Amino acid sequence: MWQRSRASHNARSGALGLVCALGLGLGLSGCIGYDGDFDRGYVADQRTMDQVKIGATTKPEALALMGTPSTTSTVGGDAWYYIGQKMQRSLAFLPATMTDQNVIALYFDKGGKVERIANYGLKDGQVFDFVSRTTPTGGSEPNFLTNMFKNLLRFS
Numbered sequence: 001m002w003q004r005s006r007a008s009h010n011a012r013s014g015a016l017g018l019v020c021a022l023g024l025g026l027g028l029s030g031c032i033g034y035d036g037d038f039d040r041g042y043v044a045d046q047r048t049m050d051q052v053k054i055g056a057t058t059k060p061e062a063l064a065l066m067g068t069p070s071t072t073s074t075v076g077g078d079a080w081y082y083i084g085q086k087m088q089r090s091l092a093f094l095p096a097t098m099t100d101q102n103v104i105a106l107y108f109d110k111g112g113k114v115e116r117i118a119n120y121g122l123k124d125g126q127v128f129d130f131v132s133r134t135t136p137t138g139g140s141e142p143n144f145l146t147n148m149f150k151n152l153l154r155f156s
Contacts, residue, residue, distance in 0.1 A: 036089035036096070042070060042082035044104055044119070052106065057114045062106055069106075078108040 051057075051065050062080070069080035086100035102121040109115040 036091070037099075038087050038089070038096075039084060040087050041084040042067075042104065043084055044082070044102065049104070049117070052114055052117060054114050054117065059108060059112045062114060066104075066106070078112075080106045080108075082106075 048065055052062060057065070066080075066082060070083040071081045073079045073081065082104040084102050084104075085098050087096040088099045089096040100121070102119060105116075105118040105120060106114055107116040107118070
């Protein structure tokens with residue numbers, strides 16, 4: 001009788017171990033092949049950007065092409081900012097970290113037409129315009145963009 005009880009106990013322990021192993025395997029299988037890279041915010045499309053013409057595209061046309069801006073500025077001129085971030089998460093349940101960030105800025109003249117387009121990003125820790133290949137200096141725009149990048153980095 002004692003042998004039979006021990007055999008059934010061993011069988012139950014083996015079955016319980018198998019169920020636990022299967023449950024753990026199924027739970028972790030969601031992490032295998034997990035691609036933790038994703039975009040947050042505005043994703044720049046070169047074809048769309050090519051349709052925005054300096055001196056010809058109006059605000060309503062820019063809105064139809066680009067969509068609603070992430071934020072706007074009326075200080076020191078009229079500008080729309082489209083903010084995008086590249087995020088990475090190593091596992092599904094871990095917090096995401098930002099790996100890259102860019103801001104596409106559309107500047108409008110007094111007539112409401114696109115005056116200038118800039119694509120700001122971070123290069124060596126400085127705000128950098130990828131269109132003109134320059135780092136903006138002076139005025140209120142660099143301070144605004146620098147503060148925007150710092151604040152986005154802080155709350156991500």
